[in-house]
Amino acid sequence: MKKITSYLLPFFAILLFSSTALSQKVGSSSMQFLKVMPCARATAMGDAYSVLASGAEAVFWNPAGVALTDKSEVSLTYLKWIFDTQQGAFSFSMPIGNFGSVGVQVQYVDFG
Template sequence: MIRKSGVCLVLLILAAFARGDVDESSGTMAMTFLKIGIGAEAISMGESVTALTGDLYAAYWNPAGLSYVQQNQIGFMHGEWFEGIKHEFAGFAHPIGQVGGFAVTVNYLSYGQIDRRDTQGNL
């Protein structure tokens, strides 16, 4: 019994010092397009909008926020990035009485044309 208590105590101490943080550089090398936000309000607030609710863009940031949608909403967004990258968004949100709301959204990213090269580097 004492041995089990000792093992549990050691495991508890080790668990207390375990690191559970996320590396700040995650997502900086591949698939950074997944970090492209939508909505002027959200982007202007540095994308710290998880608690904001009641509009169409909650479908992207925090779907639970759709429960506060009060009226029909339609939203569109167009963004142009470097090298011909284009980001498009369209969405519609509809309240469902006291139950909540639902949204239909389309999020599209176009990266233009990529030149194909052979093993010698020719186009």
């Protein structure tokens, strides 16, 4: 019994770890435009903006940041990429009295 266990334990360990080591990244090449952020300040900070996001831009980064809005804000973004690819974004946030805030964002991508 001890001999069987000494063979089975390494076999199952190799089997368990080889599946994750040899797995492929399926579906990682589509929708790459989602990685481009529609905010120059956040991109300049290396996309480490979730904690600092407030106002209209917070709708995209951290929706809870909209609660910090003390006045109405609008953010418009237009990006022109290679091969006539274009991306645009519109975001709006405004406080609603004592109830908190509301925010809306719309994005589009045109692949030419």
